[in-house]
Amino acid sequence: MARQYTSRTIKLLFARARRCAFPGCTEGLVLEDRDRLTVVAQIAHIRSEKPDGPRHEPTYADELINEEENLLLLCGKHHKPVDDHESVYPVAELLSWKREQTAAGGDLSEHQVERIFLHDDLNRLGPDAFEKMCQALTMHVLGPETKIFGGPRRGAEGDATFNGRTTGFPTHDAPWDGFIVMEAMYGGASRTLRHRIEREFERWASQTARGDRRPDYMIFATNLQLTADDPELGRLTALIDFHAGQAGLRGWRLWDGTQLAEFLDVYPNVRRAVGTISTANEIVAAVLAQLPTTPVAEGVFRPGEPGNEAAFQPAYEAAGGARSLGHALGHVQQDRIGWSQHFSGGINGEPAVLCARYGKNVVAVARAVWNDIGGIGGGIAGGGAAGIGFPVSGAPSRDGYIGSDAESIELAGGQWGPEKGGRLLRSPREPARWQPGLAFDSNASKDRDTWATLADQRDLRIRVAARIPLCAELWRISRRGRMLAAVDATGITAVFHALADQYCLEMPAGSWQEIGEPDGHNNSRFASYQITANDSDGRTALALCIRLTLPDGLNVDVHTTVDLRVDFAALTTTAAPPAESPSARRLTVDALKAFFVHAWPTATDALLLAATDDPLALPPAGAARLELHIQNEQLGHSDRRPTIPILDMVDFSSLGSPRGTGPRALSVGVTAALGLPADAIAQAVDDALQWMVEDAGFVTPEPT
Incomplete structure (x- = not known):
C-alpha cells in the first residue's frame, strides 16, 4: 500500500503534537530559522502495512493504516531504532507515547501546519505533477513570457525557459537578464539529485557544442528539503558552482522543497490547487494541469487576453473549452508571424495552443504539435513557427482542434517558403519533418551562370541548380564513391x-572523371565530376557535369548543379550528317523532361551523400530552392563562334509556338521539398516547362 496521507491526517498529526514522541526527547517537529520552515520530524507507523514490517497486525484494517490514529511523530534519531527493534517497542507502548504526545497539545500555528502539509504533498506529487507545479511557479517568479515544454521534445529545451529581463528575480535591484532555463527534478535521494544535475550540465554542453543556444542562468527545482547546516547542501552548491563556471553561467538558483513552499505561500492560486489534492497522483496531475499561472484580477487568464477575445474565445469554445483545453497559462504572445497562447489541458483534453497568423483565423492545436513545429530547424534563428508557418484552419482536425495524434498538418505564412507553407509530417517512430509546398516563380537568376567560364563554352546548357539550407555540426566531403554510385x-x-x-558518339573508357582547375574544384568542400561523349574527331560533343559545394560557415546553403552541355558542331546523327542548320539535331521536349526528371533527385539528394548519410535527417534551415535553365552558353560573349538560337537547338513545338524569333533563354525557380517521389517530380517538371514557355512568350494551348 502506498504511503499517502490526506490533508486532514497531516494537519491533525502536526496540530496535536509539539515534540518527538520518544519519552524524554525534547526535539521539536520543525525548525524555523531566517523565515524558512523545515520539517525535522518523521512520520512513523505504529502498525506496519507490510506483513514483514515492524508491528504488523493482520487483523488491523487496511483503511486505517495511514490514518492519524496509527501514526506517530518521531525525530530522525529515534525513528529508526523504533522500527528496527519492534520487540522492544511494541504497539501498546507506542500507543501510550501517542497519548502523551497528543495530551501535551500542539504549539504550531495554522500557517505552519499548512506549510508542513504542502511540503508533504511535494513528496507525493509524482514527476509529472511536480513539473507542472514548477512550471506554473516559474511563470509567476520570472514573468508571463516564460515558455513551458513537455512531452518527447522536452529534453531539448528544459521544463521552462525565459528569455529577457525578469520581473524582479532574484532581486528587484539586480534582476536576471538573459536566457534562463528551469529544470524540475523530482526524486527522493540527494545523491540522485547530484547525478541528475551533472547529467544536465553535460547535456547542455553537448547541445551548445552543436550550435544550440547556451543558457545564461539555470534554476534547479527539487522536492527535497535542504537545510543550511546540511552537508548535502554544501556538496550540491560546490558541484553546481563548478559546472556553472565551466559552462559560463552568469547565475544559478536551487529551489528546494522549502523554497517552493514559500513560493506557494506567495502565489495562493497555485497553493490552493495543491491544497485540494487528497489522494492519487492522477488527481494531482488533473488539478495542476488547470492551474492559472500568473495572478490577475480574475484569478485566471482569458483566451485571447488582452484585447483578442473576439477572435480567440470562439476558437477556444469550438475546441472544447475548459474541459478540453483547460486554462490559459499566460497572455497572448507575439510570435514573429502571428499570435500564440498556451493552455494547460483540461480533464478531457491535453496541453494545447491557440495560434493565429496576423489577420487570419485562430486555430487550436495540441502543444505536442506546436512543439514539433517549434523544433523544426533545430533551434536555428528564424526557424520553428516563424520559418515554416502556423497551422491553418481546415487542416485535419476534430471539432476545430488539431490533436497530438495528427500526422499531417497544413501550414502557411512561414518566412522560409511561399504562402502555402507546406505540411508538418509526424510519425510515432520518427522525428517530425517539414515538407514545404511546391511553388514556381520567375526569379531564376542566382545560379544561371554559376561555374560558367569563357575558356570552355558550349552551345547549349541545360541545368538544374539547387540551394538546400541545412544544419549540420560539421560539413565535410568524405564519401565520393557513395555519392557517384547514388548519382548513377x-x-x-x-x-x-x-x-x-x-x-552516335563515342564514350571514353571509364566513367566519372574529376573536373580539373579552374573549371572545377575537388577538396573537402567541393566535388566536381563529369562524363563526356566525343565525336569521331575526339571533340567533346556532350558533357554531363555535377558539382557540390558545401557551406563555408557564412551561410547554410548546400549548393549543387547538374548540367547537360551540348556542342552542336560536334554532333552527328544516324539519320543525317552534320549540316549548316542544326535543326535536324534538336533536342526534343521528351529529352528535356528526361534530363530534368533525373537531374532533380541528383541535385537534391544524391550529391549530398558525399557529406551526409541522410539529407532528410538533418534539420532544415529553410526551403530547398531549385533553378531550371535552358540557355546558350555563347550568349553575350565573344565572337569566337556563331551563336545558335535556342529554337535551333530545342524543339518546343509540343509545348507551344514562339512569338517572334523566340527566347534568348528559358528558366524557372522552384521551391520544393526534399525526397519527393518520382511521380511528383515528373509532374513538377511538366509544370516547370509550361511555366518556362509561358514566361518566354510562347502561344500555348488553352487548358481544358
Whole structure:
C-alpha cells in the first residue's frame, strides 16, 4: 500500500503534537530559522502495512493504516531504532507515547501546519505533477513570457525557459537578464539529485557544442528539503558552482522543497490547487494541469487576453473549452508571424495552443504539435513557427482542434517558403519533418551562370541548380564513391548514355572523371565530376557535369548543379550528317523532361551523400530552392563562334509556338521539398516547362 496521507491526517498529526514522541526527547517537529520552515520530524507507523514490517497486525484494517490514529511523530534519531527493534517497542507502548504526545497539545500555528502539509504533498506529487507545479511557479517568479515544454521534445529545451529581463528575480535591484532555463527534478535521494544535475550540465554542453543556444542562468527545482547546516547542501552548491563556471553561467538558483513552499505561500492560486489534492497522483496531475499561472484580477487568464477575445474565445469554445483545453497559462504572445497562447489541458483534453497568423483565423492545436513545429530547424534563428508557418484552419482536425495524434498538418505564412507553407509530417517512430509546398516563380537568376567560364563554352546548357539550407555540426566531403554510385542510381547517367547513342558518339573508357582547375574544384568542400561523349574527331560533343559545394560557415546553403552541355558542331546523327542548320539535331521536349526528371533527385539528394548519410535527417534551415535553365552558353560573349538560337537547338513545338524569333533563354525557380517521389517530380517538371514557355512568350494551348 502506498504511503499517502490526506490533508486532514497531516494537519491533525502536526496540530496535536509539539515534540518527538520518544519519552524524554525534547526535539521539536520543525525548525524555523531566517523565515524558512523545515520539517525535522518523521512520520512513523505504529502498525506496519507490510506483513514483514515492524508491528504488523493482520487483523488491523487496511483503511486505517495511514490514518492519524496509527501514526506517530518521531525525530530522525529515534525513528529508526523504533522500527528496527519492534520487540522492544511494541504497539501498546507506542500507543501510550501517542497519548502523551497528543495530551501535551500542539504549539504550531495554522500557517505552519499548512506549510508542513504542502511540503508533504511535494513528496507525493509524482514527476509529472511536480513539473507542472514548477512550471506554473516559474511563470509567476520570472514573468508571463516564460515558455513551458513537455512531452518527447522536452529534453531539448528544459521544463521552462525565459528569455529577457525578469520581473524582479532574484532581486528587484539586480534582476536576471538573459536566457534562463528551469529544470524540475523530482526524486527522493540527494545523491540522485547530484547525478541528475551533472547529467544536465553535460547535456547542455553537448547541445551548445552543436550550435544550440547556451543558457545564461539555470534554476534547479527539487522536492527535497535542504537545510543550511546540511552537508548535502554544501556538496550540491560546490558541484553546481563548478559546472556553472565551466559552462559560463552568469547565475544559478536551487529551489528546494522549502523554497517552493514559500513560493506557494506567495502565489495562493497555485497553493490552493495543491491544497485540494487528497489522494492519487492522477488527481494531482488533473488539478495542476488547470492551474492559472500568473495572478490577475480574475484569478485566471482569458483566451485571447488582452484585447483578442473576439477572435480567440470562439476558437477556444469550438475546441472544447475548459474541459478540453483547460486554462490559459499566460497572455497572448507575439510570435514573429502571428499570435500564440498556451493552455494547460483540461480533464478531457491535453496541453494545447491557440495560434493565429496576423489577420487570419485562430486555430487550436495540441502543444505536442506546436512543439514539433517549434523544433523544426533545430533551434536555428528564424526557424520553428516563424520559418515554416502556423497551422491553418481546415487542416485535419476534430471539432476545430488539431490533436497530438495528427500526422499531417497544413501550414502557411512561414518566412522560409511561399504562402502555402507546406505540411508538418509526424510519425510515432520518427522525428517530425517539414515538407514545404511546391511553388514556381520567375526569379531564376542566382545560379544561371554559376561555374560558367569563357575558356570552355558550349552551345547549349541545360541545368538544374539547387540551394538546400541545412544544419549540420560539421560539413565535410568524405564519401565520393557513395555519392557517384547514388548519382548513377538516379538514372541520370542512363539518360546521358541514351543521348550519346542517339547521336552516335563515342564514350571514353571509364566513367566519372574529376573536373580539373579552374573549371572545377575537388577538396573537402567541393566535388566536381563529369562524363563526356566525343565525336569521331575526339571533340567533346556532350558533357554531363555535377558539382557540390558545401557551406563555408557564412551561410547554410548546400549548393549543387547538374548540367547537360551540348556542342552542336560536334554532333552527328544516324539519320543525317552534320549540316549548316542544326535543326535536324534538336533536342526534343521528351529529352528535356528526361534530363530534368533525373537531374532533380541528383541535385537534391544524391550529391549530398558525399557529406551526409541522410539529407532528410538533418534539420532544415529553410526551403530547398531549385533553378531550371535552358540557355546558350555563347550568349553575350565573344565572337569566337556563331551563336545558335535556342529554337535551333530545342524543339518546343509540343509545348507551344514562339512569338517572334523566340527566347534568348528559358528558366524557372522552384521551391520544393526534399525526397519527393518520382511521380511528383515528373509532374513538377511538366509544370516547370509550361511555366518556362509561358514566361518566354510562347502561344500555348488553352487548358481544358
